[in-house]
Amino acid sequence: MGILVECPNCKIRSSLSRRVCKCGNKVRKAGSRNYWIEYYLKGKRTRERIGRSKSAAENRLREVQTATAEDRNIQKNKNAVITIGALRDWYLDLPEVKQKRSFKAMAKCIEIVSDHLGEKKYASQISPADIQSFQRNRLSTNTIWGRPAKPATVNRNVANFKAMFNRALDYGIIEINPVIRVKQLEENNVRERLLSEEEFEVLYNHCSAQIKGPVLIAYYLPMRQAEILNLVWGEIDLKNQFIRLGGQRTKNKTGRAIPFNQRIFNYLISLPRPVHGGYVFEQRWWNRREFVKAVNMAGLGEFTFHDLRHCAINNLRLAGNDHFVIKQASGHKTDSAFQRYN
Known part of the structure; x- marks a missing residue:
């Protein structure tokens, strides 16, 4: 059993002690590396992707070690088996969400973030750095109106995306909300334009x-x-x-x-x-x-x-x-x- 780190360039997984990947990339300094855990289940080697949080990988490994020592079934990490697209479809199909008057706006916000991150990405692969990348992209890329989105708009996008994860956490669909610590952008949306x-x-x-x-x-x-x-x-x-x-x-x-x-x-x-x-x-x-x-x-x-x-x-x-x-x-x-x- 152990924790593996995945090289963001060649996707090769190696132990934490390795500083430089076989491809020459310095794995320890890479900011977008993913962590995996490796263990044996009924004599078969099993690898499980955790995401970009090292502490989450350590916690998950301890759970597996405890379950193995107590001869219990190993529960798979829920964040590692559900994609962003599947999570979005589940959330938008909830009756309490569909009845909201702002449902269309909520769905659009979540769609914008999901398109940037990738619908096929697993929840365990999402990190605060991904949301920060989305924020930078929205603030610098022109929208259909010919100008970048304003901070208040970006905050609404991220807030609805975070709400989706919070609801999934309440329902037991996922185990952790990987974007809960993402901070909102500073807004200056006070309008002073008045007409005579x-x-x-x-x-x-x-x-x-x-x-x-x-x-x-x-x-x-x-x-x-x-x-x-x-x-x-x-x-x-x-x-x-x-x-x-x-x-x-x-x-x-x-x-x-x-x-x-x-x-x-x-x-x-x-x-x-x-x-x-x-x-x-x-x-x-x-x-x-x-x-x-x-x-x-x-x-x-x-x-x-x-x-x-x-x-x-x-x-x-x-x-x-x-x-x-x-x-x-x-x-x-x-x-x-x-x-x-x-």
Whole structure:
């Protein structure tokens, strides 16, 4: 019985005492070496890949030695028999995961990390260094939007990937979470871009008819994009000039009432309203291309739809509303989150 180290160049496995591999590579200084353990099972030599953690290899070897001394069956390392692809498929098929409103975003995050690491890699082969390599790659490689991903985006990718391992650990699918100690990147996602009334009117005039309504509501009311696009007539109280969202419609699952001004009132009553209610907007997916086109034509630089939420909160503040009224309308539960917008 013993621990073997695998050369990252030629994949030859040798004892820990060897400093230089047969291929000439200095194994002891190699940063991406994998550890294996070797033992005999019923007279047959068996080798088991552990991964890049030497301490994990030592712990696993002690388990095998103890099981052999006590004449018990040797349980195989669970991390060494399940691939990243299989783990992902299992996790995304869990009922409690599939019912989440952010399921599609979670699946996309895990897919991005899995594609970088390799679906056929075993869980025992994953190390914090692999995740750090992914972080560096995402921060330096252009996305489909023509720029590298921001730290907040990369953190969401890694957080969902770690959550998958944590859930597998809870269910006994794996024995250890190899990426639990990976630290998040420092984020600076505080947005300070606000539009004046004149700038907004320029933007609004350049918007196509398809997106004018959501843009107008987003500028005056602190609602999220999905809350606006899925707005139904039953949630609109024209008499008292309120939009009332139930808990199932908000991000924090807490219902809230949002007052609207005369301009929003005039816009809403100008829309055709079905007799039996229904959705306010026919199209319930956001046409980002049209919005970016309008932003560029208005000369607003890197202005995003979510920045309109900042504008709405600022507009409520300028209208004389106090801190608590604005928080209630925006749905922020904590002061720390609210301060990023205020």
